[in-house]
Amino acid sequence: MNRRLITLSRIFQTGAVNFVRNISLAIAAMAVMVVTLTIVLFSLITNATFKNTVTQITNKIDVSVFLKDTVTPAQTTVLLSQLKGLPNVKAVQYLNKTQVLQQYEQQNASNKQLATAIGQTSNPLPSTILIKTYDLNKIQSIKAFLVQPANAALQSNAPSYSGDQETAINKITHATDILREVGIVAIIVFVIICALIIFNTIQMAIFNRRDEIQIMRLLGASTNYIRGPFVVESTIYGILSAAISVAIIDAAFVTASNALQASALGLLDISYANSFFKSHFFELLAIQILLGIVLGAVSSIIATHRYLKFKTK
């Protein structure tokens, strides 16, 4: 066999054997890695769930434009195409007077008095254009378009923003923006903390075996031959810890869905979090394993460095 291949296979073999022989140290290091990687995984799922909640909220918000009864179909078509051409418009839906009435009746089906009152008059509701936006923060361009005199003349009432007050929408968009930013910052912070904790754990594990490194050095082992098994060992820590952290979250979802029987806890929609975890299972497992491997390998490379130096004085 090629000499390099022999060396490489020995590095892997030694790393695996060392893992087994130093199992108590390995368990201690992996316990810390499991906790930190679980926190990272939890924050990834939480962030995705918050994002979903934000999307759900923003999807419920429409800009409603109410048209006068005198507006002709040709004028409506022009207005619709102009609205579609605006930069922040995601979708435009036209509802004629009858459709608006039907929708109103459906929404108020339980209110019999109201249904009777509507039945006794001709349809008072205006035909309506519903606009969905990409970004609620950039609604100003739509507003500016709608208040232009030519366009304002076609409207029976001022546009409604989801039928709610503009300030309420602004509050929601502000809150969702903060949530998005907090989610991203939280993930970055957790990954950094996780990296530091794992680095320190592996550094301590290697510190315990610094004499071994120095002996191997004295016997004439090359840097890679000494370092290799430590990197392999730390990589095994990383892979196993990642797998365990995913298993913990999986078990937590099973327990939570059984125990809570609830779909939502405030902003954290557990059923969505669960379905996100299930549908992205292999991606999340891959991210965790990759994170475990990179953190384990890089930490062991840095930690062994100081014991591999030759005396210069």
Add this chain to the structure above:
Amino acid sequence: MILLDRVTKTYPRSEGSAALDRITLNVDPKEFVIVVGQSGAGKTTLLRLLTREERPTSGKIIIGGIDYDKLKDKEIPLLRRKIGVVFQDFKLLPNKTVFENVAFALEIVGVSNKEIRHTVPKVLDIVNLRGKEDSMPRQLSGGERQRVAIARAIVRQPRILVADEPTGNLDPKHAWDVIKVLEKINRYGTTVLLTTHNQEIVNKLKRRVITLKDGKVASDRANSGYKS
């Protein structure tokens, strides 16, 4: 084979007094040299300089044609592979078995597994450790550990063997067995540099004896004895 020219080693905390003071030595190929001296005389420092664990404060060291001044860091492992070392404190790898400790010296130079399986038992035979192959160092007595260290040092058949008090932890019988092993590999052509306190061994061996005192060469005599 080993040349030291006015080598001085001063440690930063030693307040000016040198561990080795302008030592000049010349050891020929295949020679068996014993270095004696009391504790603190500089024996261990001398060996640490030879293995490039330490760098001299001044002076020149040339071993097997390798000038230490010109030695780059990445070449140090190659140098150490040419020198077999028996350390005073054994320096066995605690997580490896006896067999693996000896095999390690061969693994790092890329020897095949087949050759390792063939060579290591032979060397363990020489140091009387057959049957202990699977023992961990912590399960061995001091003398057994010493013999593992010797087996590891000689398994590569180095051109130079440096042994720092290899009989220090052994009873007289085993001590003499170890010396016989060193003599044997010296007969095969390895240059041996042995440091010891053991007056009886020095007197029996009748080899060149270098006496160190306060970091200086106090005497250097062929076929000499020693009185501590």
